[in-house]
Amino acid sequence: MAVKAITPDYKGEVLDKVENFGGNQVVYVGWDHHLMFCAPFAFPLPPEMPFEALRTQVMPETFSLHPEFAEIDWDQVSWKLDGEDFVPQADVALKDQGIGHKSVLRFNTPDLKGYQGAGV
Amino acid sequence: MSKVYIALQDNDESRYIVEAIEEDNPEVTVIHMPAMIRIENEGRLTVNRETVEEKMGRDWDVQELHVNLITLGGNVEEDDDSLSLHWNE
Amino acid sequence: MAAKKLNIKDKYRLLTRDLDWEYSYADRKEAFPYEDFEGIKITDWSKWEDPFRLTMDTYWKYQAEKEKKLYAIFDAFAQNNAHMNVSDPRYVNAIKIFLTGVSPLEYQAYQGFAHTGRQFGGVGARVACQMQSLDELRHVQTQIHAMSHFNKFFDGFQEYSHMHDRVWYLSVPKSFFNDARTAGPFEFMIAIGFSFEYVLTNLLFVPFMSGAAHNGDMATVTFGFSAQSDEARHMTLGLEVIKFLLEQHEDNVEIVQKWIDKWFWRGSRLLTIVAMMMDYMLPNKVMSWKEAWEVYFEEAGGALFKDLARYGIRMPKYSEIIEKEKEHISHQAWWTFYTHGHAAGFHTWIPTDEELDWLSEKYPETFDKYYRPRWELAKEMEAKGERFYTKGLPQLCTTCQIPMLFTEMDDPTQTSYRDTTYNGERYHFCSDGCKDIFEDEPEKFVQSWLPVHQIFQGNCGGPDVGDILSDFYHMNVGTDNMDMKGSPDELRWKQWKGVA
Numbered sequence: 227m228a229v230k231a232i233t234p235d236y237k238g239e240v241l242d243k244v245e246n247f248g249g250n251q252v253v254y255v256g257w258d259h260h261l262m263f264c265a266p267f268a269f270p271l272p273p274e275m276p277f278e279a280l281r282t283q284v285m286p287e288t289f290s291l292h293p294e295f296a297e298i299d300w301d302q303v304s305w306k307l308d309g310e311d312f313v314p315q316a317d318v319a320l321k322d323q324g325i326g327h328k329s330v331l332r333f334n335t336p337d338l339k340g341y342q343g344a345g346v
Numbered sequence: 347m348s349k350v351y352i353a354l355q356d357n358d359e360s361r362y363i364v365e366a367i368e369e370d371n372p373e374v375t376v377i378h379m380p381a382m383i384r385i386e387n388e389g390r391l392t393v394n395r396e397t398v399e400e401k402m403g404r405d406w407d408v409q410e411l412h413v414n415l416i417t418l419g420g421n422v423e424e425d426d427d428s429l430s431l432h433w434n435e
Numbered sequence: 436m437a438a439k440k441l442n443i444k445d446k447y448r449l450l451t452r453d454l455d456w457e458y459s460y461a462d463r464k465e466a467f468p469y470e471d472f473e474g475i476k477i478t479d480w481s482k483w484e485d486p487f488r489l490t491m492d493t494y495w496k497y498q499a500e501k502e503k504k505l506y507a508i509f510d511a512f513a514q515n516n517a518h519m520n521v522s523d524p525r526y527v528n529a530i531k532i533f534l535t536g537v538s539p540l541e542y543q544a545y546q547g548f549a550h551t552g553r554q555f556g557g558v559g560a561r562v563a564c565q566m567q568s569l570d571e572l573r574h575v576q577t578q579i580h581a582m583s584h585f586n587k588f589f590d591g592f593q594e595y596s597h598m599h600d601r602v603w604y605l606s607v608p609k610s611f612f613n614d615a616r617t618a619g620p621f622e623f624m625i626a627i628g629f630s631f632e633y634v635l636t637n638l639l640f641v642p643f644m645s646g647a648a649h650n651g652d653m654a655t656v657t658f659g660f661s662a663q664s665d666e667a668r669h670m671t672l673g674l675e676v677i678k679f680l681l682e683q684h685e686d687n688v689e690i691v692q693k694w695i696d697k698w699f700w701r702g703s704r705l706l707t708i709v710a711m712m713m714d715y716m717l718p719n720k721v722m723s724w725k726e727a728w729e730v731y732f733e734e735a736g737g738a739l740f741k742d743l744a745r746y747g748i749r750m751p752k753y754s755e756i757i758e759k760e761k762e763h764i765s766h767q768a769w770w771t772f773y774t775h776g777h778a779a780g781f782h783t784w785i786p787t788d789e790e791l792d793w794l795s796e797k798y799p800e801t802f803d804k805y806y807r808p809r810w811e812l813a814k815e816m817e818a819k820g821e822r823f824y825t826k827g828l829p830q831l832c833t834t835c836q837i838p839m840l841f842t843e844m845d846d847p848t849q850t851s852y853r854d855t856t857y858n859g860e861r862y863h864f865c866s867d868g869c870k871d872i873f874e875d876e877p878e879k880f881v882q883s884w885l886p887v888h889q890i891f892q893g894n895c896g897g898p899d900v901g902d903i904l905s906d907f908y909h910m911n912v913g914t915d916n917m918d919m920k921g922s923p924d925e926l927r928w929k930q931w932k933g934v935a
Contacts, residue, residue, distance in 0.1 A: 229878035232472045238878040240860060246892045254830040259848045264771040265829035265838040266850060270891040288827035328861040330852060344808035345848025348738030353641060355660050380721060381648035381656050412497045415667045416660050417637050419735045422486035422671045426442050435741045
């Protein structure tokens with residue numbers, strides 16, 4: 227049973243369906259082992275946005291405060307999309323490479339260990 | 347056996363109640379913290395009306411305990427003469 | 436001749452059980468329509484035992500006495516300008532969280548117990564719930580009275596009720612109680628009456644209140660302990676409910692265990708904010724969160740569950756994770772608020788060097804390794820005139836609604852990510868505990884009002900964060916929020932103390 231309710235066949239309203247976001251979809255981005263930012267960020271993005279725009283325009287707005295962000299060698303970065311290994315295609319739209327509504331993108335920079343090497 | 351506990355506001359009335367508890371339950375541990383007194387004991391702890399009345403020098407209703415009580419842990423048994431806390435295991 | 440005094444047991448019988456009546460012309464099932472749908476089986480309500488046997492007349496008598504004592508202290512506090520006696524003006528920010536985050540929960544508890552009491556077929560349980568409902572109303576009223584004095588002298592108290600309904604971090608306590616209140620009456624009792632009251636409120640109302648006393652806040656410790664004197668009765672009610680349900684029918688055991696698993700997890704998540712208040716917001720220290728957790732959760736809760744084992748009840752699921760998290764959550768939470776200090780309705784700050792050392796001493800396994808470096812970074816940025824405020828908005832857990840700030844306990848620098856798919860939609864969680872709760876009742880939690888998503892949907896005004904804070908949340912931007920350093924609160928304090 228999907229809920230214990232006094233009303234038979236009770237259905238809840240899905241508050242976060244993509245239609246409610248005015249043409250955007252929500253994408254979460256987190257930097258593994260870097261907790262200067264307490265949590266992954268949530269971004270409302272057009273599904274047609276190319277990945278390159280996410281990486282070079284959207285992500286720096288929040289992540290660039292980190293002292294190591296400028297040092298990232300993006301060719302060495304490994305990515306995960308919704309828990310699976312992922313190789314992003316720079317010029318392809320988010321939606322056309324499987325980055326959908328409420329997808330989680332994680333990036334890992336094994337050479338950068340965070341502030342004081344402490345995962346910060 | 348686990349510890350039962352009771353915590354009382356640190357005030358004039360509680361001091362007599364604590365004295366009574368210590369007299370009737372010689373094994374208890376009394377811990378003073380800011381504004382409160384915590385009393386704990388293995389397995390069981392009893393507050394007896396008669397002993398509290400003796401300490402206070404006046405009649406005392408077991409349910410008056412509610413006025414100064416902060417918290418407790420354990421199964422509660424209450425009647426006209428006492429309140430006790432215990433764990434079964 | 437003096438009237439014969441009834442003993443407690445007879446009085447309880449006459450003034451509680453004898454107030455019930457049989458239904459001659461109405462269907463009992465229609466009178467108590469919520470009693471069956473949760474699957475709980477009650478065979479005999481008369482087996483209900485109220486250990487305190489408090490009757491309404493005695494209730495009024497002792498509650499009146501408590502109120503007289505309490506208001507005498509409030510008067511003395513106000514007349515003597517005792518807000519000047521708090522240890523440090525930073526302390527008052529914990530009380531702002533209390534008023535916006537906790538006091539409205541007392542009001543929700545009042546509503547919840549009134550509703551639940553009405554739905555129980557047994558008169559003993561009904562009377563006990565009625566008393567608890569009145570207690571909770573008393574708590575919200577006394578808390579508002581106590582804090583109205585602070586409102587005259589400090590910022591951030593003025594819109595507590597409005598804020599509770601809207602502000603991002605306050606959706607955490609609000610949704611917790613909404614979840615309990617929209618459950619059936621028996622789940623509500625296990626959620627609030629048992630899990631919350633028996634174990635978890637102790638952590639807020641006992642060690643934190645003792646801390647308030649230690650920081651010179653006589654008003655708060657007094658309302659706290661006065662409220663807690665009612666809680667002792669609530670705790671016995673919670674314990675009575677669970678024993679009663681388990682003794683009524685063996686089929687109840689599995690249902691009750693599931694609720695215990697859910698509500699201890701939800702409660703431990705909710706208490707993250709209390710952990711932070713204890714470790715970071717009490718300038719004079721009483722005990723660390725970890726120490727309080729060990730006394731009131733592990734020791735007291737452990738004894739309780741050992742006692743319940745004979746019914747087939749075990750410790751709440753994920754207790755082993757909860758045990759590890761006591762080393763981490765207060766630090767993770769204060770860092771979250773510090774870095775979102777522009778969007779909080781209270782002030783935040785970097786702990787002093789002495790406070791950092793105290794944290795190292797209290798958390799030898801974790802603080803220097805994982806958390807002190809964050810404060811070193813914050814100090815470095817502040818020294819450069821770039822006080823760190825994070826940009827953007829965080830991902831939230833669908834169940835507890837807390838930003839995804841929790842980490843893997845076997846890898847504490849890695850965010851803990853969990854997710855599931857329901858009807859083609861992805862949902863995200865901070866933990867297995869929160870994920871399990873969603874998966875058990877997805878039709879409930881697809882309705883989570885997640886503040887970040889609501890902002891993106893345009894339901895909170897904006898789009899600028901500043902406009903959302905002022906117009907939707909009713910914060911006084913630049914006054915209520917930002918760092919303690921340089922705040923109007925700090926400035927006034929220095930003027931009062933003649934150190935400006």
